[in-house]
Amino acid sequence: MSPVLExxxxxxxxxxxxxxxxxxxxRVSYAALVGEIGARAQVLRQAGAKRLALALDNGxxxxxxxxxxxxxxxxxxxxxxxxxxDQQKHVLDSAxxxxxxxAEPSLYRQWGFVETSRQLMQRVPSQVPELPSGTLKITxxxxxTGQPKGVCLDADLQLRVAQSLWQTTLPCAxxxxxxxxxxxxxxxxxxxxxxxxxxGASIELAPMAQIGLQGASGFDLPRFLGTLNRVQPHSLxxxxxxxxxxxxxxxxxxxxxxxxxxxxxxxxxxAPQLLARADALGLPVYEGYGLSECASVVCLxxxxxxxxxxxxxxxGHLQVQLAADGEVLVKGAQMLGYVGEPPLAGEWLATxxxxxxxxxxxxxxxxxxxxxxxxxxxxxxxxxxxSELVQQxxxxxxxxxxxxxxxxxxxxxxxxxxTTDAEIAAAIAGVNRHLPDYARVHHWLRAAExxxxxxxxxxxxGRLRRAALNQHYQSAIAASLAAGTV
Numbered sequence: 001m002s003p004v005l006e007x008x009x010x011x012x013x014x015x016x017x018x019x020x021x022x023x024x025x026x027r028v029s030y031a032a033l034v035g036e037i038g039a040r041a042q043v044l045r046q047a048g049a050k051r052l053a054l055a056l057d058n059g060x061x062x063x064x065x066x067x068x069x070x071x072x073x074x075x076x077x078x079x080x081x082x083x084x085x086d087q088q089k090h091v092l093d094s095a096x097x098x099x100x101x102x103a104e105p106s107l108y109r110q111w112g113f114v115e116t117s118r119q120l121m122q123r124v125p126s127q128v129p130e131l132p133s134g135t136l137k138i139t140x141x142x143x144x145t146g147q148p149k150g151v152c153l154d155a156d157l158q159l160r161v162a163q164s165l166w167q168t169t170l171p172c173a174x175x176x177x178x179x180x181x182x183x184x185x186x187x188x189x190x191x192x193x194x195x196x197x198x199x200g201a202s203i204e205l206a207p208m209a210q211i212g213l214q215g216a217s218g219f220d221l222p223r224f225l226g227t228l229n230r231v232q233p234h235s236l237x238x239x240x241x242x243x244x245x246x247x248x249x250x251x252x253x254x255x256x257x258x259x260x261x262x263x264x265x266x267x268x269x270x271a272p273q274l275l276a277r278a279d280a281l282g283l284p285v286y287e288g289y290g291l292s293e294c295a296s297v298v299c300l301x302x303x304x305x306x307x308x309x310x311x312x313x314x315x316g317h318l319q320v321q322l323a324a325d326g327e328v329l330v331k332g333a334q335m336l337g338y339v340g341e342p343p344l345a346g347e348w349l350a351t352x353x354x355x356x357x358x359x360x361x362x363x364x365x366x367x368x369x370x371x372x373x374x375x376x377x378x379x380x381x382x383x384x385x386x387s388e389l390v391q392q393x394x395x396x397x398x399x400x401x402x403x404x405x406x407x408x409x410x411x412x413x414x415x416x417x418x419t420t421d422a423e424i425a426a427a428i429a430g431v432n433r434h435l436p437d438y439a440r441v442h443h444w445l446r447a448a449e450x451x452x453x454x455x456x457x458x459x460x461x462g463r464l465r466r467a468a469l470n471q472h473y474q475s476a477i478a479a480s481l482a483a484g485t486v
Contacts (some may be wrong), residue, residue: 008159011200016030023204037064042072044099047122050098051125060205061101063193075135078189082378084434084436095339099121139153150340162190164315164316168316169235172303178235179203180242187290210227221249228256229255234262238265239377240265246263247274263285266287267373289364294335295333307361313361313362331349374438380408382401398410398413410445411444413447413451421446424444
């Protein structure tokens with residue numbers, strides 16, 4: 001066990017009398033936390049676990065098994081519940097998972113897993129890919145292609161990020177954090193569990209449906225506000241769309257807890273006007289930026305160091321600089337590599353994001369590649385979805401947009417003049433059935449004309465001109481969203 005990891009566990013001794021984890025009527029103190037983790041670590045050792053997947057809803061058990069894997073030196077693979085069945089199978093197979101913690105085992109029997117004890121299933125994987133030395137967590141991104149890539153991380157980097165976050169938020173005196181995002185999301189795992197545990201804070205947990213989140217994009221605002229007002233947390237981590245819901249509710253006079261001291265928002269572009277609305281309400285909102293390849297957070301605004309419009313200053317454990325073309329490069333916080341690929345080489349990690357510095361604050365412009373990030377923080381490669389759409393007989397061309405939007409909108413060119421809207425809708429529904437919910441076409445508009453070189457919406461060989469399409473259709477999409485007609 002590394003000194004950083006050993007210090008993480010030993011630190012809890014000074015918080016022995018405090019409550020670490022809360023879920024409904026169940027509480028685990030810091031004193032009891034060590035024993036709970038140790039017992040589960042022993043289960044993993046006896047089972048001979050090498051790579052453990054967690055297929056649990058948010059709750060105390062998720063946290064305990066994750067920490068037990070750290071304690072036992074077992075590679076932990078969080079399995080996002082918002083992934084499609086095909087994507088979940090890909091995660092389990094590509095990572096060579098041999099042990100699985102589940103609440104409902106039926107789905108996983110078909111993939112060779114057999115129950116061996118309460119919650120624990122095991123199998124002999126058909127392939128066991130070699131991982132970079134030191135890997136203790138494989139986090140799979142929401143997928144910029146059909147099959148998400150596994151990011152290999154060691155324990156020390158995860159805990160260095162947590163340490164920096166704790167230090168950055170010290171002025172807020174956060175004693176109670178409410179986990180809102182799925183724990184399988186690295187951001188909540190590190191910033192919502194490891195950082196509060198370093199601080200000796202209490203972590204309130206509840207199943208996602210009780211929080212008000214369903215899948216990757218479903219949201220029950222009354223339930224969410226009810227949870228906030230019941231728990232009265234000091235801190236939250238929100239995606240832009242969730243922040244918008246809270247701000248809108250507060251503007252309408254709905255109760256938002258006065259207990260909030262630090263609301264981190266990230267996972268996608270945050271509109272400046274939304275931050276201004278939050279400020280006007282006195283909500284303590286702080287924008288940040290990060291990526292899985294850097295073990296989550298890279299930059300964060302802080303109570304005494306905040307600049308609206310920027311994603312904050314780099315955290316203390318890393319360095320950020322810009323390439324000649326404005327691409328953001330990070331040093332001192334990078335993954336070990338991707339599953340199935342050679343270990344990462346070089347000191348600087350190219351993020352694929354573009355930006356500039358205003359003083360010490362990083363301002364982002366967008367991404368070098370075509371993928372967009374929805375308002376729910378899910379990465380989507382539109383080319384993946386578009387390629388599925390144009391394989392359908394009624395659809396000749398398709399362009400998908402969802403950047404910073406609560407729903408993905410497709411502009412569809414019908415294959416034939418006589419193609420009906422009902423035929424297009426049926427074709428889209430057929431494609432959606434095979435996509436995870438964050439990548440689906442939620443709404444669509446019919447294009448007035450094909451995308452071609454003549455109107456500047458495509459190149460001569462048929463490649464979409466995305467910037468031109470966005471400029472051409474953004475007003476129509478915005479008007480339709482505002483009117484609720486898409």
